[in-house]
Amino acid sequence: MVLLPRSSENPRPFTHTVPGVLTSVRDGRRVVAVDIETWSAVCKRIYSCDPSSAPVMMDEIGRQLGAEMAARQKKQTPFAEDAMAGMGPSLSEMGWGEFVIDHDVMKAFRLGRSDMISIKIKMCAFYRVNLGGQSPLCHFVVGLMKGALSELQGERLRAWEELCTSKGDDFCEVVVARR
Ligand SMILES: [Zn+2]
Numbered sequence: 001m002v003l004l005p006r007s008s009e010n011p012r013p014f015t016h017t018v019p020g021v022l023t024s025v026r027d028g029r030r031v032v033a034v035d036i037e038t039w040s041a042v043c044k045r046i047y048s049c050d051p052s053s054a055p056v057m058m059d060e061i062g063r064q065l066g067a068e069m070a071a072r073q074k075k076q077t078p079f080a081e082d083a084m085a086g087m088g089p090s091l092s093e094m095g096w097g098e099f100v101i102d103h104d105v106m107k108a109f110r111l112g113r114s115d116m117i118s119i120k121i122k123m124c125a126f127y128r129v130n131l132g133g134q135s136p137l138c139h140f141v142v143g144l145m146k147g148a149l150s151e152l153q154g155e156r157l158r159a160w161e162e163l164c165t166s167k168g169d170d171f172c173e174v175v176v177a178r179r
Pocket of ligand 1: 137165171
């Protein structure tokens with residue numbers, strides 16, 4: 001089961017098989033869409049139940065989703081930068097925020113001319129879930145970018161959040177780098 005935030009822009013066909021729950025079958029697997037309030041409640045619960053483990057858990061959930069999306073995208077587009085550019089609109093459509101990925105920066109990273117890439121996320125979904133705080137909080141998005149780029153590059157990359165709307169920045173910025 002994959003949890004995705006339901007957004008009004010999401011055009012995928014969903015059916016109600018359980019009253020009140022939107023479900024769809026993709027690649028033979030059942031996908032359950034949850035609205036942003038439900039997602040928010042789930043996130044808050046995870047963070048409040050175990051504050052020390054929550055960042056790692058959210059990072060790992062994001063990493064798996066990012067790797068899966070990238071593997072799917074890689075089949076359609078031959079180059080990593082094109083695949084990554086193709087993922088931006090999909091992530092926005094799902095409701096995670098507006099991912100700004102520079103094609104040339106991505107290409108330089110793929111070719112090894114740079115060891116770092118930064119991704120700007122406007123209207124990050126985690127700002128809307130309103131977790132609050134003074135430090136970067138988008139562990140899920142950090143995992144998402146780490147998983148996607150690691151899969152596209154075929155190497156283990158690390159990632160962290162430099163700027164975050166939850167601590168007052170205008171947008172979130174995730175940096176992905178080679179070890
Ligand atoms: Zn953030």
